Amino acid sequence: MADQEQPTAAAGPAGEAADEKKSKNAEKKAKKEAEKAAKKAAAKERELAERKKKEDADAADVSADSYGELPLVGSKDFKPTGTQRSNLADIASNEDKEITFRCWVENARVQSAKLAFLNLRQGLNTVQAVVAASEKLSKQMVKFSGSVSTESTLVVTGLVKRVKEEIKSATIKEFEIHITKLFVEVKAEVPLPLQVEDAERPLPSAGLGDEDEKQADDGRPLVGLNTRLDNRTIDLRAKINHAIFIIKSGVCALFQEFLSKRGFTLIHTPKIQGAAGEGGANVFELKYFDRSAYLAQSPQFYKQMLIASRFQKVMEIGPVFRAENSNTARHLTEFVGLDLEMEFQENYHEVMSVLEELMLFIFKELDTRYRAETELVRSAYHVEPFKLPESGKVPRINFAEGIAMLREAGEELGDYDDLTTPQEKHLGKLVLEKYGSDFYTLDQFPLAVRPAYTMPSPTNPNLSNSYDMFMRGQEICSGAQRIHDAALLAKMMREHDPPINPDADGTRDYVNCFRYGCPPHAGGGFGLERIVQFCECCVVDFLLLIQNC
Structure with missing residues (x-):
């Protein structure tokens, strides 16, 4: 009986139940896997549908013809669009x-x-x-x-x-x-070498080079002059620089407008001369083919020669060159000069009045016609507005009176000493206190500090019929009555310090023009850059560099 087969453990009712359970579990697992696969397939189908939808949308960009990069202007045939700009x-x-x-x-x-x-x-x-x-x-x-x-x-x-x-x-x-x-x-390349918004800000108050660049209170950089000039086209995009150029243009337009209405003729005098005039000092020499020539220091001689030529009133706007090795905000080697010359009837104060009215006209009209530009500049350089007198009421102070005012305020200077820059500024404060005006005229300067062609004063041989006009104690316009007699002019030139030869190549024709009859005349002139500097209350060298860099 030992060889008889024994029944297995799965046999019987218990084994059948276990097999049934295992089968059900397998069915559930298969069902879950099928459901999972179906969800995955559905998700994939939705993803593909979304992608197709997006691709279809991209392909059907409703704005496709309304944006993009245009071909370079001039690179294709031009077809007028008729669209008004x-x-x-x-x-x-x-x-x-x-x-x-x-x-x-x-x-x-x-x-x-x-x-x-x-x-x-x-x-x-x-x-x-x-x-x-x-x-x-x-x-x-x-x-x-x-x-x-x-x-x-x-x-x-x-x-x-x-x-x-x-x-x-x-x-x-x-x-x-x-x-x-x-x-x-x-399209502009990026990054820019200089951010335009940083060029809208003032220059660092101490030092103008890159090594002096600082940060303002808000953390933005104050970009130095070197960086600005090295990237000048970017720098000039700043609105404040656009405003300065517009104001400069405005000064020239107002200058010409005012004088044109009063019968002045606009002239253009030579800027390359065959000989140095006005004593030959501070001139730029250059090679003119096979000989030397010189850049004009001013249109002075030409203006007077035109008066001798029966032009009653002349004006000019043009470049002026001065070989002065000065590194201040008051002097430039090249600037734009605005000059006038006119005959007068009885007294040179007639010309002073024209110049005073001209300056007041420019100051007041800039504030009216160019207010947006002036306010833009003043938003960066905060200074109190000027106190200007009414028309016809510009304070006129004799040089002797100015000396007395300064002495009373503690300054030590002689009767005929030229004023230093600090003394001029001090006098400006004293005039403001006494007359309530930032703008005034100082008359009857010492003869020794004026050019040789200046008419001596009839009341004092040490003084002259000359004048300067000041804004807050800083000179903005200079002028005088000119000698209109050849003999007196030659005498004064020889006695000048340093002496000037009236028979030299650069002065002979000038002196001779007065031998044929010339009416009494006077004039004056000012630098465009200096006027803009003072009109806009900007006290940094940068504004004076605008024209020349």
């Missing part, structure tokens, strides 16, 4: 209208996938622009617009909309542009 200065007259204008980017940022903001500039005007996704404007355009590099040049079309709250980040505060088209005309 607008000026941001006229934005108020275009409310709720669509305009197209050229501008450049001050700042661009993406706020979200559906919204971007840009600050756009045209001239001195800046405006906020909005690019918002909609059924007619794609997210792709929003992304492109918000990523345009700073300083890139754009052609923008958009709707002018009034805003509920003033926009602080733009000069145009009541309107914004809702962009519908945006094209990059010229």
Whole structure:
């Protein structure tokens, strides 16, 4: 019986139950795996559907023709669009209208996938622009617009909309542009060597080089003069520099406007001379083919020769060259001179009156016609406004009176000493206290400190019929009655310190022109850069370097 087969453990009712349980577990596992696979497949299908939807949307960019980079102007045949270009200065007259204008980017940022903001500039005007996704404007355009590099040049079309709250980040505060088209005309490379917004700030007060660069209270850099001049085209994009150039242009326009109405003729005198005039000091010598020539120190001789030629009143705006090795804010080797000369009827004070009225006209009209520009400059250089007298009431102080005022205030100086710069500034404060004016005229200067062609005073041989005009104690205009008699002129030239030869090549024709009859005359002149410096209350050398760098 030992060889008889024994029944297995699975046999019987208990084994059958175990097999059934195992089978059910396998079915559940298979079902879960099937469900998991189905969910995974569904998710994959949804992902593919979304991707296809996005691809289809990308392929059907509703703004595809409304943004992008334009080909270089001039590189393709020109086809007029007929689209009128607008000026941001006229934005108020275009409310709720669509305009197209050229501008450049001050700042661009993406706020979200559906919204971007840009600050756009045209001239001195800046405006906020909005690019918002909609059924007619794609997210792709929003992304492109918000990523345009700073300083890139754009052609923008958009709707002018009034805003509920003033926009602080733009000069145009009541309107914004809702962009519908945006094209990059010229893309700016990044990074910029100098940020334009940093050029809007004052120069460091101590030192102008890069080694002196500092930070302002807000942590932004005060960029030194070296960096600015090394990147001058970027530096000149600053609104404050644009304003300075506009003001300089305004001074010239006002100068010519005032004098033209009073019968002055605009002249243009030579700037390359065959011989050095006015004593030959402080002149630049240059090679003129096979001989030497000299840059003109002033148009003085020519102005007087034109008066002798029966021109009653002349004016000039032109370059002046002085070979003075000075490193101050008061002197330049090259500057723009604004000069006038006129005959008078009885007394040289007639010409003084014209010059005083001219200066008052320029100061007051700058504050009226160019207020936006002057306020922009003054926002960086904070100085109190000038106290100007009424027309016809400019304080006139004899040199002797000025000396007396200074002595009374503790200054030590002789009757005929030339005033030092600190003494001039001190006198300016005394005049303001006594007369309530920052602008005044000092008359009857010592003869020894004036040019040889200055008419001596009839009341005192040590004085002269000459005058300077001051703003806050700093000279802004100088002039005098000129000698109009050849014999007296030759005598005064020989007695001058240093002596001037009236028969030399640079002076002979000048002296001889008075031998044929010349009316009494006087004149004056001032440097454009100095006037702009004082008009705008800017007390740094940088403003004086604008023209020459």
